[in-house]
Amino acid sequence: LIIAGTRDATFDFNGTWDLFKDVKRFYSRLGRTDAVDINAPDAPHGFTLQQREAVASWMHRWLLGKEKLIREVDPLPDSFNDEQLREWNQPDWTQEQLQCSPAGQVLLMEGERSVFQINADTAAALRESRAPKWKTLSEAEKRATIRDTIGSPSDDTLSNPRPNRVGSVTRQGYVIEKLTLEVEPGLVLPALAFVPDHPAGTATLYLHGSSMTADAAPGGPIEALVKAGQVVLAAELRGIGETETGHGKNEFGKGRFGPDNLDILTAYLMGKNYVGMRTGDAQRWTRVLSNWEPKPNALHLVAIGEAAIPALHAAALDAGRFESVSIRGMLPDWESLVGVGETHDQAVNTVHGVLRHYDLPDLVPLAGGDDQVTIEHPISPLGTPIP
Template sequence: MWDAMRAIDYVHTRDDIDTSKIGYTGCSGGGTLTSYIMALDPRVTCAAPACYLTTFRKLIETRGPQDSEQNIFGQIAFGMDHPDYVIMRAPRPTLITSTTGDYFDIKGAWENYRQAKRVYGVLGYPHQVDMVEVEGSHGVKPQSLATIGHWMQRWLLEKDANVAIRDFEDDLQESTVLNCTESGQVLSLKNERSVFDLNAELAKSLAAQRQETNGTLSDEALRTAIRKLAGIRNPSELPAPKMEEVGRIFKDGYHIDKLVLHTDSGIPLPGLTFHPKKPQDGAYVYLTDTGKTGDSEKNGPIEKLMNDNYAVVTIDLRGQGETGRGERDEILGDWKQFYLAYLMGKSLVGPRTEDALATGHFVANYDKPAGERREVHLVGVGQAGIVALHAAAMNPDLFTSVTIKDVPKSWTEIVGSQDLQGQLDSIVHGALRVYDLPDLVRLAGPEKVKFETSAE
């Protein structure tokens, strides 16, 4: 957004431009940016965002949250919807440009327009907001482009005449002709830095700040700060889960009990207990990114724990397995769920940590006399390892040991990497201003936390 506003600053340095008549348009990501800038910068006289504006309700009910730049943290929670981008600039001229088959739902686009039209009407300028719908999928069509041109002429040139439809694809220049840098990539410029470089620099600065502040905080004060940021309730506030038995599967040398844990979240947590014939009293809680069936293959990690006579309880953390939307994306993880939580001002880590704590409480107290509980060993693999580490940090007395597999030892060390995949699930907005993973290890108890990789 700042770059876009700086572009307007540049236009204002030109003597050959009437800066009282600046138009702004763009499609898809450009439609998103147009929506932001037209709402925030009063220098935009006339705007025509394309293939973006709908309503969050229709977007979430149909396609779900979209790309990262289209999701502002806490946006839905503090009550800002797509129509507000138009309403914020009323009564300056605005054209909502949509296509019938766009995944930015067309019904939501018309609802957006209706809300804006009412506000513009109250202000006495109903004619200064309009909408065009053209048949087609996502993207600006020739008729859309002509209508945008007509709209810009009307409000910037005071010329209200139709613009002819052109098959503009025939006139496209080769991209190299339009390059403004020698290589066609700004990163090749001297002293240029990537977003990864900038993030790494910021993370290093935040680490220095944390070293000063966290060193003076008590463990409980740091826990409180992390709970507030990640959205985790104090373990003392979490009621004991209720277990529902739903079946048993007999295997060679062991059996699997099927269960559902019910917590006050209202979200059922399907789970499995892998039960050897003669189990020890201590037991494992085993969390993976694929839910309750992860690592349960023959001769796999869970079977090896059973060979040591440990019962192993696995669970579908909310959004996984039977509570999920389908398979995780290899690169982005469970990005739809993540961005829905992000729009609500929440993380996935927070509620999933509460799920892990509920599971640990169930295992510790199941079939034990009042006042007694068994030892619980916690394993977390992949992004579920981040959840496990948060759970152990929030209630270290609940877990005897904590094994974290395939998890970075520090967020600070990885934010500058371009090769990481599947990390989105475990992002906590603003985390590095307050804590990093080593702080969680400190709170869980360094002597009980072990990091491993799958290769090991």
């Protein structure tokens, strides 16, 4: 039974109605059209009187095997407003009558632990169990484990991506080329290539967690690199900058989970995660820069904020591509997320089951070690700087 108010501002009823039609058709093919139905009163979001009555009647049919029309208010007025609907939502029991534990909270019982505490203990146990196995793996085996865990693309699917040039802007001493790259069918990501008039032979892939334009203003960090003769590719990963989602939606969980939490959860239901998908994006942009003409004799990587974890993965998987890797504003490790009760915009950085295999510090040796990898301005799970 699907219950949905036709004036629901939380979930678009048009989508619910389309879903019901598809499900009804499917059940009809099974010969059980009676086993699915919809209750769609003229009501806002909630669990209103009409919906409660429909659920009770439905459960009566399928759990007791009897048809019974159940009414809380009988008869209903010919017309009523939302204020009257709310008045009919008064509970039949007190909070105390509904409590199953002595004080109304299981955590107040002696010896109880929260899910966060249980998860923290589990993470600590995983750290102890995975470390010996990780040490026995070769670098190739470690990279294969990382790819399998995050679901990043294999090397043979990354070869020679070809960007499209869609425009350019001239500044004093350099040109900004506007690029797009189709990383998957129908998914196009933008980038800005800052090309100095007199290239020195080196190039930097610049991945910012807010936007490709975040540090692109005259006099900014990118221009400083360009003035030194570097080609700088300021590229975007999916869900960042121009492809950021969450605009015009109900922003449930924004801050705690992130404005793109609906897309993150959808990816999870499809067996994917943003770390793996964005790692593939970073690897494709790396190949775009590697194939730049004239061909650079050295590549560097700068990643900031939300782009940091995918970038570190890309550097770890693409052994030897970067002479230096600068990571800024990243969590020191995933384990620090597990035991805390509150986080800020970290759902996009999570990978299901990853702590069975490795943690973020394990990527540094694969990306070049401490001589090549610099991690600055680490942040806490709440997004605040760690002193």
